[in-house]
Amino acid sequence: MVIPLSWYLILAAALFSIGFFGVLARRNAVAVLMGVELMLNAVNINLLAFWRAIHPAELTGQIFAIFVLTVAAAEAAVGLALIISIYRSRRTIQVDALDLMKG
């Protein structure tokens, strides 16, 4: 049997919401970063699901997904580097403590 498109979309939406919740609610910067990863991968699921359901003859969805993976890897590297740098200077990675831009 073929799994219908809506299941994929529901899975991706759930995954996105969990990731977004992590980004909004977690106090640890590394966890926030992990939430971001979840959101990106939710998007990847969407991209692949739409590709398979609508234009299986073309490779656009897969190419997009690979791009997203690459960017996510780069983002994770930069994000971790920033977090390390912040930790070195402030001895904490609690997101709510990082309020230098407070007005």
Add this chain to the structure above:
Amino acid sequence: MTPTFLNLAWLVPLPPLLAFFAIILFTNKNKRLSSNVAIGAILISWALAWLVAFAFFVQPEFIEHPFDVAVPWLPTGTTLFSMGVTVDAVTAGMLFMVGFVLAMIFIYSSGYMTFPGHLAAALNKDGLDPRYSRFFAYISLFATGMLGLVVANNLLMLFIFWEIMGLCSYLLIGFWYEKKYPDPKQITPKEAGLKAFLTTRVGDVLLMMGLIFLFIQAGDLNFQYIFAAETLHHLAEASVTLPLFGEVSWAVLISVLIFFGAIGKSAQFPLHVWLPDAMEGPTPVSALIHAATMVSAGVYLIVRMLPLFAADHHGENGAMTFVAFIGAFTAIFAATIALAQNDIKKVLAYSTISQLGYMFAALGIGAWVAAIFHLLTHAFFKALLFLGSGSVIHGVEHGHHHAHAHGHGHDDHDGHGHGAYFDPQNMLNMGGLLKRMPRTGWTFILGAASLSGFPLLTAGFWSKDEILADAFVNGHTLVFWTLAAAALLTAFYTFRAVFLTFFGQPRTEAAAHAPESVSAMTLPLMLLAIFAVAGGWVGIPSIFPGLGGLLNNPFGSLMKGQAEHYGLHAEEVFSSFALGVSLVVALGGIFLAWLVYGRRPLQTGQQDPVARLLGPVYTILQRKYYFDELYAATIVRFTKWLSQISFRFDDQWLIDPIVDGVGRFGRWLSGALRRFVDEPIIDGAVNGAGLVASAAGSALRLLQTGQAQNYLLVLLLTVLVLLGLAQFV
């Protein structure tokens, strides 16, 4: 134009001007150098002046076409003032005299101003006057003024140079401005300078009015233009109605106004009061400015302008009569005052006023040639007499200094360190100086003889005789007898001065010790003496019995040609009656002076015999008819009152209150504006804008938590809201 030395005329006034600037800008620290610069410049000017004068004398064709060159100067609307020089017979004669006299007096000054007895000059190591350089700068500027005045080709330039001379006269009269006298009533040099300046100003203002009228009526101030027949005709025909005088022609009105300028400058009655007091200046100044040149500039002006004076009714008009009256009256009036003066310079000053009156009287009766002749001869012998008197004063001050330096064992430099003030100019303090100062004495006597009109030999005789003959022959009987009486008085007071100064026994220690002056002073005296005697020989009338044919009157024929060119009558006249009167008054005056002062010389402390004879009249004469007191009580007082009123008007009554009121209103207005407009409205708007911005900022900064997760939450909510809107609206 033929090439001629007359082209050099414009250069004549320049060297002294350059010397003036050189001295004040560069050399004033070095006194000797300054005097040498000034003397060098004046010698160049002298040479140029004589070159021009003789070039004219040998080229008589210039009489018909006077040399006249000009460059454009001031364009004024439709007209153009040009700046130029003119040379006619009058200019040539004046250049001859002025150049020479200036040079002589400059040289004399270099000796006179070295005198250590003046003021505190002896305190200077070099023995020169403390302001020696400045003196030479001033007289150089003066020389520019005089030479410029003589060569000027229009009245505007003439007026400018005229005023330059007025300024120099003021500066030089007050040259020893710190000098004070123990008698507070005696006028000080500072006051005398002011008096001279202000008195001449009265005449100058009227002169300027005359020039303005002339410019309006004639359209130009160039001499040759004014003297053209059509211009003169126009001025004589056009008439103007004046209050009190009725209808007069412009020619007469302008002439009278111009004559007032001459009255001021030449110290004629009623503006004569400044000249005697001008004697407070250094003696070379008295000789230069107040005898030979500046005061005769007034006569020169009338000589120049006489064609205008004579334009209406061929000379039989009010202007000419006025000139003759003022001249003749001043001649006799000043001569009587001179009788009773004891100050040697005052005697000469009044004599100058009197002789200038002679010249004006001659001009008033139309004796143009005779007036010029007397102007020139008078300059020579009066300069000689003044320089001689300077030499005498110099000698007496030296003698005083000498006597007291030895008698009291300390120096007396300023002449009043011994309780009693010693007046070195008072003739009663002199006597017997001929033996002590032979060169000064003999040259002075020659000058005095010339002034008295000593017959046949001296210059003064020939010029004075010519005026008398002219007056007699042309029927001006009143003028003739007035001038004859004045001549008698002149001879008397001149030789009174000679006898009091040079003959008898010394009446003071100072006179007994007076030394002869240095050669820088006596040399000019001797050169001037030559001209004071021989200068008259060129003007012996050719119809004079015996002597007339010897020289053939070169001066007279030259001036006669020039007079005819300007349309003036210039008949050579001779009258044996006038000659007889002339001989009698000259010799009679001298004889009377000998009778009174020469036969029994005055002793120390003795009263003047004339004072005994005249009694109270003598006092009136000595006080100069109380003119100074009269003017002080009327004009000076009125002017002071008027200025007081004007001051009150200005300071307390009208002008200042108005100005203060305007200021106060301005302050009130700005106060009101500040309180009611600026503070509530403008300031409120500006502050309000600031407050709003600030309040908005404070409210908005609450949103800026600095927490990225908050921002993200807002983002999420916004997206949800937008999505909701997109879905349901």
